[in-house]
Amino acid sequence: MPVTLIGEAVFSRCLSSIKDERVRASKILSGPTNSKYTGDKAQLVKDLEQAMYASKIISYAQGFMLMREASHQFNWNLNYGSIALMWRGGCIIRSAFLGDIKNAFDKNKTLECLLFDPFFQKATTAAQSGWRNAISTATLIGIPVPALSTALSFYDGYRTARLPANMLQAQRDYFGAHTYELEDKPGSFIHTNWTGRGGNVHASNYDA
Numbered sequence: 228m229p230v231t232l233i234g235e236a237v238f239s240r241c242l243s244s245i246k247d248e249r250v251r252a253s254k255i256l257s258g259p260t261n262s263k264y265t266g267d268k269a270q271l272v273k274d275l276e277q278a279m280y281a282s283k284i285i286s287y288a289q290g291f292m293l294m295r296e297a298s299h300q301f302n303w304n305l306n307y308g309s310i311a312l313m314w315r316g317g318c319i320i321r322s323a324f325l326g327d328i329k330n331a332f333d334k335n336k337t338l339e340c341l342l343f344d345p346f347f348q349k350a351t352t353a354a355q356s357g358w359r360n361a362i363s364t365a366t367l368i369g370i371p372v373p374a375l376s377t378a379l380s381f382y383d384g385y386r387t388a389r390l391p392a393n394m395l396q397a398q399r400d401y402f403g404a405h406t407y408e409l410e411d412k413p414g415s416f417i418h419t420n421w422t423g424r425g426g427n428v429h430a431s432n433y434d435a
Contacts, residue, residue, distance in 0.1 A: 228296050229384075230289045232282075235377040258369035271364060277357030282378035284351055287328060288341040289381070295339070308332040324350075342385065351382065 242249070264271065291307055298305040308329040315325045331344035341347045362379055365372045384390060396407035397419075406416040 228293045231377050231381045232286045235373050239373050262368045274357035274361040277354040278361035278375050281354035281358045285378040
């Protein structure tokens with residue numbers, strides 16, 4: 228399952244751990260020429276609040292997606308609403324909207340993803356402007372925000388019906404003749420002689 232925030236959290240800790248290397252890199256690698264924020268600081272704080280809120284929703288959504296898949300794979304029949312309340316009862320994860328998560332699963336016990344629930348749909352929609360502004364501002368002035376940007380990338384990918392996997396197929400066909408599927412002919416896989424050399428051959432003997 229695409230639990231991208233867990234992965235990004237681990238990678239961020241790994242990057243943080245190589246302090247000496249980062250210190251050396253800071254002396255030779257350039258960043259934006261204007262690395263100081265000069266805009267409306269009060270508005271930026273509001274944008275950051277929305278970015279944090281929306282990213283937190285994505286984190287929970289991914290977590291429940293992972294549990295849903297595990298439940299299917301191992302026949303656990305998990306009670307997701309009760310799990311949310313269990314966290315509120317004594318775990319370090321004590322989010323204010325754990326009750327809203329329980330309500331979402333009480334309304335729909337087969338809920339595929341929290342983002343399908345009206346409460347979380349409305350929350351992420353309302354947060355979008357600030358979410359995007361905070362990330363773009365941080366990027367422009369060279370401040371890494373890996374978790375926030377990863378959460379937004381997941382959200383944008385999740386809401387996209389057609390992702391660029393077909394482009395990746397074409398790239399693989401270019402360097403290895405792996406073939407790609409035609410969108411107007413589902414199930415039809417072809418190889419293109421991209422370079423003018425080689426020919427209609429298999430990956431094992433393709434010479435680009």
